[in-house]
Amino acid sequence: MKLLVCITKTPETTAKIAFTDGDSKFDESGVQFIMNPYDEWYALVRALELKEQHGGTVTAINVGPAANDVVIRKALAIGADDAVRIDTEALSSSQVAANIAAHAKDKGYDVIFTGKESIDYNGSEVGGMVAEHLGLPYVSYASHMDHNGSTATVSRDIEGGVEVVDVAGSFVLSASKGLAEQRIPNMRGIMMAKRKPLNVEPATVTESKVSVVSYTLPPAKSGVKMIDPENMDELVRLLHEEAKVI
Amino acid sequence: MSVLVLAESPNGQFKKAAYEAVHYGHETAKSLGGECIALVIGACADPGALGSYGASKVIHVANYTGGADALAYTSIIGQVAGQVGAKAVVVNHSSTGKSIAGRLGVKLDAGVVSQVNSVPVAEDGGITVTKPVFSGKAFAKCKIAGDKCVLSLMGNALPIAEIGSPCPVEAASIEAPASSVTVKERKTVDGEVPLPEAELVVSAGRGMKGPENWGIIDDLAKTIGATTACSRPVADTGWRPHHEHVGQTGVAIRPNLYIAAGISGAIQHLAGVNSSKCIVVINKDPEAPFFKAADYGVCADLFDVVPRLTEAFKKMKDA
Numbered sequence: 001m002k003l004l005v006c007i008t009k010t011p012e013t014t015a016k017i018a019f020t021d022g023d024s025k026f027d028e029s030g031v032q033f034i035m036n037p038y039d040e041w042y043a044l045v046r047a048l049e050l051k052e053q054h055g056g057t058v059t060a061i062n063v064g065p066a067a068n069d070v071v072i073r074k075a076l077a078i079g080a081d082d083a084v085r086i087d088t089e090a091l092s093s094s095q096v097a098a099n100i101a102a103h104a105k106d107k108g109y110d111v112i113f114t115g116k117e118s119i120d121y122n123g124s125e126v127g128g129m130v131a132e133h134l135g136l137p138y139v140s141y142a143s144h145m146d147h148n149g150s151t152a153t154v155s156r157d158i159e160g161g162v163e164v165v166d167v168a169g170s171f172v173l174s175a176s177k178g179l180a181e182q183r184i185p186n187m188r189g190i191m192m193a194k195r196k197p198l199n200v201e202p203a204t205v206t207e208s209k210v211s212v213v214s215y216t217l218p219p220a221k222s223g224v225k226m227i228d229p230e231n232m233d234e235l236v237r238l239l240h241e242e243a244k245v246i
Numbered sequence: 247m248s249v250l251v252l253a254e255s256p257n258g259q260f261k262k263a264a265y266e267a268v269h270y271g272h273e274t275a276k277s278l279g280g281e282c283i284a285l286v287i288g289a290c291a292d293p294g295a296l297g298s299y300g301a302s303k304v305i306h307v308a309n310y311t312g313g314a315d316a317l318a319y320t321s322i323i324g325q326v327a328g329q330v331g332a333k334a335v336v337v338n339h340s341s342t343g344k345s346i347a348g349r350l351g352v353k354l355d356a357g358v359v360s361q362v363n364s365v366p367v368a369e370d371g372g373i374t375v376t377k378p379v380f381s382g383k384a385f386a387k388c389k390i391a392g393d394k395c396v397l398s399l400m401g402n403a404l405p406i407a408e409i410g411s412p413c414p415v416e417a418a419s420i421e422a423p424a425s426s427v428t429v430k431e432r433k434t435v436d437g438e439v440p441l442p443e444a445e446l447v448v449s450a451g452r453g454m455k456g457p458e459n460w461g462i463i464d465d466l467a468k469t470i471g472a473t474t475a476c477s478r479p480v481a482d483t484g485w486r487p488h489h490e491h492v493g494q495t496g497v498a499i500r501p502n503l504y505i506a507a508g509i510s511g512a513i514q515h516l517a518g519v520n521s522s523k524c525i526v527v528i529n530k531d532p533e534a535p536f537f538k539a540a541d542y543g544v545c546a547d548l549f550d551v552v553p554r555l556t557e558a559f560k561k562m563k564d565a
């Protein structure tokens with residue numbers, strides 16, 4: 001099988017969220033970056049499992065500058081065969097998706113994986129956009145997938161439950177929790193990753209319809225009101241009369 | 247010009263999310279100009295009811311009977327958007343809406359902003375709208391160049407109100423391309439409001455010691471009609487089902503009331519819940535970080551406090 005996994009780089013989950021340039025840019029100083037957890041833990045690992053089962057290749061793709069190579073090498077260390085970096089600043093979901101689709105067109109990938117969303121922009125948009133560009137079905141929020149080489153059966157998360165679908169032929173899939181178990185790269189993987197091909201391709205789309213004008217932080221909580229554990233009637237009264245939420 | 251709103255009708259019925267989307271479409275039409283037209287795809291008992299929330303008319307595509315497949319839905323919505331000259335298309339930020347928004351943006355050559363939590367405004371030759379980013383740790387004001395947009399609306403983001411009366415329904419027959427996705431089955435928990443839509447949520451963490459102790463959480467949730475949630479390690483160890491896992495790598499929620507028992511309040515947990523309007527934290531450790539993000543705190547053993555809180559709610563309901 002020919003498998004493509006879209007990976008992105010996000011701030012580490014405990015990173016301090018702060019902004020610079022008049023609150024128009026994320027402040028990267030001192031921030032560690034990681035591979036987006038949904039891409040790494042679920043999408044990439046499920047792709048590797050399919051390759052182990054059916055044979056084939058797993059390619060990781062990222063749209064971004066050379067600084068992203070660290071994250072791409074990690075995907076290679078975990079087990080991807082090769083990688084592609086589309087060399088441009090990632091501006092928005094639509095620009096990223098257009099570049100990925102331009103690469104994937106005519107390559108005959110059986111499944112194109114994305115994570116269900118990035119943990120920074122939380123867009124959940126790229127998978128659907130790639131699918132539309134390529135005219136492929138899109139099966140989102142997959143928490144389980146079996147693939148027999150031509151047809152897949154996928155469980156996807158829906159509100160309060162799951163939907164089980166069959167999909168024939170090539171498609172785009174977004175990965176949510178449960179699709180696979182996280183794999184930690186081992187020493188051999190890390191050594192091999194250095195020699196695996198990481199092909200840098202020029203971007204086809206460098207402009208974007210959507211941009212961020214400014215960021216704000218949520219208003220700080222005014223401080224917690226501690227309630228006497230013996231007096232839950234008081235808590236209920238406050239929820240009813242003060243907070244007015246019940 | 248018009249605003250086209252997809253009103254989801256799972257099993258032929260509208261849920262709160264559909265009314266929210268229509269009401270938001272109405273506000274969007276007021277802001278950007280034009281009328282709010284609702285689109286219903288598939289079986290639906292009473293499409294005209296959407297008029298009460300601000301739709302001036304409903305287009306009902308009843309001939310489509312397949313599942314909410316992203317490719318088919320995008321084709322149908324795209325065709326209708328073309329017919330009514332829609333400048334903005336609104337969907338819910340739901341499993342269906344999220345799957346469509348990106349596709350639709352490509353199809354209509356429109357800017358997409360997902361999980362919006364404000365009404366869009368036309369300014370500086372574009373459209374601006376806000377959305378949470380960094381899993382709720384911040385908000386971004388996004389600008390869409392041009393005059394066409396696709397927006398997916400975050401649940402519980404804006405208040406809804408009945409502002410009108412039922413509206414006319416126009417039946418339309420629209421062909422969708424054959425889909426290679428077939429729905430085999432849908433398994434949903436009956437009788438419980440799904441987490442992303444829930445206004446009241448009772449959540450518990452590792453402080454519960456084991457899955458056998460969840461009875462007190464279920465009792466509390468049942469008493470107030472809340473949906474249950476949990477922290478990640480609780481789902482990872484199989485104490486609770488995965489769909490209950492909230493936080494940065496789980497479901498992001500924004501209920502009116504979030505009660506957390508035996509959850510420490512790690513940054514990744516807070517990320518998915520800190521937009522809740524009111525947070526109550528029950529934890530026996532006075533240093534638990536969650537207290538800093540809480541509105542009300544109870545520092546005590548949850549096994550004493552939770553049943554007592556349930557009793558207090560029952561008393562209030564009976565009063």
Ligand SMILES: Cc1cc2nc3c(=O)[nH]c(=O)nc-3n(C[C@H](O)[C@H](O)[C@H](O)COP(=O)(O)OP(=O)(O)OC[C@H]3O[C@@H](n4cnc5c(N)ncnc54)[C@H](O)[C@@H]3O)c2cc1C
Pocket residue numbers: 013037450451452453454476477478479480491492493494495496507508509510511512513514515518528529530531534546547548549
């Ligand atoms: C990349 C990444 C992503 C993550 N994503 C998420 C996520 O999406 N959601 C999430 O929840 N976590 C997430 N985590 C994990 C997170 O860091 C915490 O480990 C987790 O939230 C802790 O769960 P907890 O609060 O239930 O358990 P603990 O941290 O063990 O806390 C248990 C709490 O219960 C209290 N307690 C114990 N007994 C009692 C009692 N009898 N009465 C009252 N209080 C009691 C203790 O004082 C303690 O504060 C993520 C971590 C990483 C690294």
